[in-house]
Amino acid sequence: MTQEHYTLSDFDYDLPEALIAQTPLKQRDASRLLALNAISGEYEDRHFYDILDYVKAGDAIVMNNSRVLPARLHGARPETGGHAEVLLLRQDHGDVWEVLMKPAKKSPIGSEVVFGDDMQHPIMTATVLEDLEHGGKMIEFHYDGIFMELLDKLGEMPLPPYIKEKLADQERYQTVYSKVDGSAAAPTAGLHWTPELLDKVRAKGVKTVELTLHVGLGTFRPVEEENIEDHKMHSEFYQLTADAAQDLNEVRQNGGRIIATGTTSIRTLETIGSKFSGELKADSGWTDIFIKPGYQWTVVDAFITNFHLPKSTLVMLVAAFTGREHIMNAYHHAVAQQYRFFSFGDAMFIYK
Incomplete structure (x- = not known):
């Protein structure tokens, strides 16, 4: 099967309802981490604080600083x-x-x-x-x-439809670096970071760089067309400052990797990279980029992400980086090992 002929059913998997995380863990970085090599398909079961073993001096970790409105x-x-x-x-x-x-x-x-x-x-x-x-x-x-x-x-925090529990502490649906009001849902891959872990990452010689993408509720909109080419993506507002672009360009020039925290950071970086022939520049606007198998990556070298809904555009985005077979194998392993799924669930680190 060629990449062009994937259908919606190709991105489906069986998920027991009990694995949908209803509440966040007490300690953000204690969540589990499935580290996946996108080339070989090999994976390791770790914890999020082990991210230190996968980043190295000269890399940059990119984080979305958007803050969820009590919408x-x-x-x-x-x-x-x-x-x-x-x-x-x-x-x-x-x-x-x-x-x-x-x-x-x-x-x-x-x-x-x-x-x-x-x-x-x-x-x-x-x-x-x-x-x-x-x-x-x-x-x-x-x-x-x-x-x-x-x-x-x-206002109240607009938790995703699959979360039925009340959230005791509203700040647990915000990242520790959130500061720019505007999202209708959290950039959830960032929920695993703690200030202490970010300090350890920086002490290792890794840059941390912020951008903004305001997450819309379209992120939860199901794909209804069996031919995924017919799906119309929602638009979201993004912004990358001149200082952030300069930092990231320096990292790339010096041979470091751009490691995105979450699909929202990926969408911003790849939108700008696609617009400027692989270069990063200060930019803002609305993006409806649809990253799916066959996509030519321009900026992102590795990323942190949570486990996404079956048949969602976010599973397709991850498959565009790993290939469908590798990501589906990893998801089946995560289900078998009873990882926690979706917004308050566990994380993946995906690299080449």
């Missing part, structure tokens, strides 16, 4: 007092946001939602401006004060 808001419709739920997807401009609303049919254009315990004196209100094709809406918020502070007070 799920519970409000009421003033006409009826009925419950309304608003999920922020992305800021369009000013106080206008693209959102998902429940119940969508009871929130027509021009209708209002109020937020806060007192409907007569709400903390914040929103007006529906527009219905969007995919079922979302454009709404405009009205408030006094600072929006992000009010969001912290009113």
Whole structure:
């Protein structure tokens, strides 16, 4: 079978529901690590803190510093007092946001939602401006004060649909280096890093470099077309600064490896590399890059990633680096060894 003829079924695997991690481990870097050689297909069972054995002086570890917004808001419709739920997807401009609303049919254009315990004196209100094709809406918020502070007070962390448990500590769905508000979901490969482990990595002569990609909920959207070429990717906003680009170009010139933390870092680096013929430059914009088998890599030499949903674009991305057979063998091993899967689960280190 040639790379061009892979179908959705080729990226399926059986996952017992019990292996979907519902809560994070107490110690971030104590998660397990499956280290996979993408060339030979050989793998080793380790722990995340053993990442020190796989990085070397002169390498760069790239991390996405986007911070998850407490993007799920519970409000009421003033006409009826009925419950309304608003999920922020992305800021369009000013106080206008693209959102998902429940119940969508009871929130027509021009209708209002109020937020806060007192409907007569709400903390914040929103007006529906527009219905969007995919079922979302454009709404405009009205408030006094600072929006992000009010969001912290009113909002909840929008955990993925496969996590049923309440999160005791909201910060466990943030990376320790998160600082730029804007994501609707966490860049979860980064959840394994601790400040102490990053210090040890730097002490070994490895550079740590930050970029930003705001993760959209499209990351959870299932692929429905059996012909994967027909799948339309969601867009996400990214940014790489001039200083970060310079650091990474120096690492490459000196023979070091670019090691991405997570598929969001990969998407940013490969978007920019594809745009500038393999070079890294300061850049920002929207990317809908779809990395799947057959893709020609331009920047990333190795990466850390979690275990992804069956038949997802993220499994396809990893397969583009390892080949389908190697990644599927590794996933079957992880299931047999009862690794923990998805957002709060264990990690892989994939290298050549």
